[in-house]
Amino acid sequence: xxxxxxxxxxxxxxxxxxxxxxxxxxxxxxxxxxxxxxxxxxxxxxxxxxxxxxxxxxxxxxxxxxxxxxxxxxxxxxxxxxxxxxxxxxxxxxxxxxxxxxxxxxxxxxxxxxxxxxxxxxxxxxxxxxxxxxxxxxxxxxxxxxxxxxxxxxxxxxxxxxxxxxxxxxxxxxxxxxxxxxxxxxxxxxxxxxxxxxxxxxxxxxxxxxx
Numbered sequence: 001x002x003x004x005x006x007x008x009x010x011x012x013x014x015x016x017x018x019x020x021x022x023x024x025x026x027x028x029x030x031x032x033x034x035x036x037x038x039x040x041x042x043x044x045x046x047x048x049x050x051x052x053x054x055x056x057x058x059x060x061x062x063x064x065x066x067x068x069x070x071x072x073x074x075x076x077x078x079x080x081x082x083x084x085x086x087x088x089x090x091x092x093x094x095x096x097x098x099x100x101x102x103x104x105x106x107x108x109x110x111x112x113x114x115x116x117x118x119x120x121x122x123x124x125x126x127x128x129x130x131x132x133x134x135x136x137x138x139x140x141x142x143x144x145x146x147x148x149x150x151x152x153x154x155x156x157x158x159x160x161x162x163x164x165x166x167x168x169x170x171x172x173x174x175x176x177x178x179x180x181x182x183x184x185x186x187x188x189x190x191x192x193x194x195x196x197x198x199x200x201x202x203x204x205x206x207x208x209x210x211x
Contacts, residue, residue: 003109004209007116008053009041011089011124012061016044018088019064019081026077028070036064052168053120060127063134075150079143082136086125093121097194105201115195115202116209122190126183133160 017039020031031037036044049060071077096117105111129137138160142150170176192199 003112004116007120011120013039013041013044014088015085015124016061016064018084022084023066023081026071028067030067031064034065075147076143078139082139085136086128089121089125093118093194100198112205115205118194119191119206123187126186132164133157
């Protein structure tokens with residue numbers, strides 16, 4: 001679990017940095033002005049989000065502030081900013097999957113770090129693409145539909161956080177497995193696809209960590 005901490009922090013940091021960097025490229029310097037365009041994990045840390053990684057398997061960082069009024073095309077550009085984070089995590093997962101095939105499991109520490117790198121980044125990407133505010137998937141969905149539909153979806157944003165938190169609580173205390181049913185299959189499939197022959201060993205690492 002000690003090896004998991006730097007991977008979680010770095011993955012969350014890259015996710016949020018990517019949001020801020022794309023926002024800056026599209027004309028909004030809010031994240032830069034507030035010191036959030038940084039690879040310093042402390043600037044992005046959300047304690048609750050990190051704890052969720054250890055006890056639930058999914059988590060989040062402190063969202064990077066974005067001012068949509070600075071964009072030339074807010075409807076489109078907010079979608080680009082939102083999807084930048086999950087895409088950065090996918091890129092990191094692909095990179096880890098490449099290197100994990102080049103080493104032997106005998107190099108246990110490095111193997112475990114890369115295994116975490118694949119799973120955590122895939123989990124971050126898929127979890128954040130759920131179409132519920134404040135997750136990235138909500139902004140991506142709004143950018144893909146006409147303006148009038150996006151406005152109606154925005155009206156539902158106030159319920160998103162309650163739905164997510166409620167689902168987590170029901171999973172943990174009532175055993176409903178709502179989040180697990182929605183997310184674990186695509187996460188496991190994606191990790192398996194990326195890691196190929198190393199997938200059984202990665203699953204062993206994860207089971208040992210969360211046991």
